[in-house]
Amino acid sequence: MADAAGRLTKLAEEVLGAPLPVRIRAWDRSESGPPGAPTLVIRHRRALRRLLFKPGELGLARAWVAGELDIEGDLYEALDRLAGLIWERDDAPKPQRAAVLHALARPEIRAAARELLTLAGAPVPPTPPAEEVRRRRGPLHTLRRDKEAISHHYDVGNDFYALVLGPSMVYSCAYWGTGEGTAATLEDAQRDKLDLICRKLGLREGRRLLDVGCGWGSMVLHAAREYGVRAVGITLSEEQATFARKRIAEAGLADRIEIRVQDYREIKDEPFDAVSSIGMAEHVGRTQYAEYAGALYSLLKPGGRLLNHQIARRPVADEEAYHVDEFIDRYVFPDGELAPIGRTVGQLEDAGFEVRDVEAIREHYALTLRSWVANLERHWDEAARLTSTGRARVWRLYMAASALSFERNRIGVNQVLAVRTPEAGASGVALRERVWPG
Structure with missing residues (x-):
């Protein structure tokens, strides 16, 4: 599992079609990304499994709450750099979202997904952190x-x-x-x-x-x-x-x-x-x-x-x-x-x-x-x-x-x-x- 950070950076940039705006440090102590940028610390491979089973904001949140993801450097700068990739992606116009979905269907992206599976390890969905509210049933606002x-x-x-x-x-x-x-x-x-x-x-x-x-x-x-x-x-x-x-x-x-x-x-x-x-x-x-x-x-x-x-x-x-x-x-x-x-x-x-x-x-x-x-x-x-x-x-x-x-x-x-x-x-x-x- 050598150079996990470099492999993750490459995967992220293939999917995003743009340079990753933060640096990555992985659980194997490898690092990759722009020097001087805030660092996204991936403390455990389990964080990747959370993203595989729940892609997007919720998977990232679960990894953050569990302490498997962290930020070194200015938290606000890191979130500001990541906002367009996470919180604001759903706000994009429909044609832009469609372009992203089309890109995800490309053969090289499917290959990237297989690479991520290899990095993530055992394909078992991790239990959500205890602080999470489970999905509720029944009418709202009783x-x-x-x-x-x-x-x-x-x-x-x-x-x-x-x-x-x-x-x-x-x-x-x-x-x-x-x-x-x-x-x-x-x-x-x-x-x-x-x-x-x-x-x-x-x-x-x-x-x-x-x-x-x-x-x-x-x-x-x-x-x-x-x-x-x-x-x-x-x-x-x-x-x-x-x-x-x-x-x-x-x-x-x-x-x-x-x-x-x-x-x-x-x-x-x-x-x-x-x-x-x-x-x-x-x-x-x-x-x-x-x-x-x-x-x-x-x-x-x-x-x-x-x-x-x-x-x-x-x-x-x-x-x-x-x-x-x-x-x-x-x-x-x-x-x-x-x-x-x-x-x-x-x-x-x-x-x-x-x-x-x-x-x-x-x-x-x-x-x-x-x-x-x-x-x-x-x-x-x-x-x-x-x-x-x-x-x-x-x-x-x-x-x-x-x-x-x-x-x-x-x-x-x-x-x-x-x-x-x-x-x-x-x-x-x-x-x-x-x-x-x-």
Whole structure:
């Protein structure tokens, strides 16, 4: 098995029809590829078997999570170089994809496949890493299935999340701002994001707020402490709820804030003055989004405001063919779905909302994710101990790849401010009142 790296480089370039953009180091210590480039380290032949049995993103992800693949050098540069070969190949126009499939049928490519079989060793499909969610059956987005999906992502240990997120315990895009006096740290930027949302919602003492997908309670804490509201936060994560209640009690705000383990479809309260939904709607799914928008509309008083903070993807030519990346679906956010911002705005309007403002903050999420990755890498040994090495590897890969996706405008994030406008003849916002204070 001499010079495995050189043989793999040659195989990859025959299939791709272009030079490999990274260097390869194989399990036999052989190396090949462009000098000075980030190095893809193949620690075990099993990684090749994973690719043979599941070509593409999922096979690579399984090898990464299992520790059979690694990157030496700048992780972001390596992912950026590989993006066009892995994550963005499915985005190519159909004629380009057809050309790739035609190339794979060439005799020399079939010979390359036989060579890969020789390098991979025993033709036995490896068992997926323990952190993977198995393929689910039955209808999407039932109450039970959504709770299981949320538990997979969020119930991995509050101490682990504290290492990654920092003291703010906010798991959504921060707001870094520009100019003098704006956020200099992740903690500052998360505080500024929460304050921006409170101002957009027009919160003040005496008003009642519902935070859908409240996480570890940061939004309701900020709104109650700084704006004097009474708040209800709901989550499907038992671990988040326990942590949030402890924080609220320590802050002396238990009489103003209630945390519930509850689905948004189960709320039967009297209408609220304001609703915030921050990084939660990505879990709702296209089949349920109309119900989600209608439920939030019904939970607001006339004149009440909704702030919907949600990741968006770029539109595609065939929306019905859209599918979630396999790595994200199996390892990160089971059953999660992204929608273009135009669809989100349209569905909120269909539910009866008047959309008053849309703010795109895509670049802010790239900075936020890079901060989270830095936190994870700084506390790597402890993070792996608190969960598992595989789980920590999942989070590092998905956050770093997501940062690049925001930077490359493959995905974005938007704050949509919408109003349940009163009956005809009345205004949801006074003539001289800005939608939110400057």
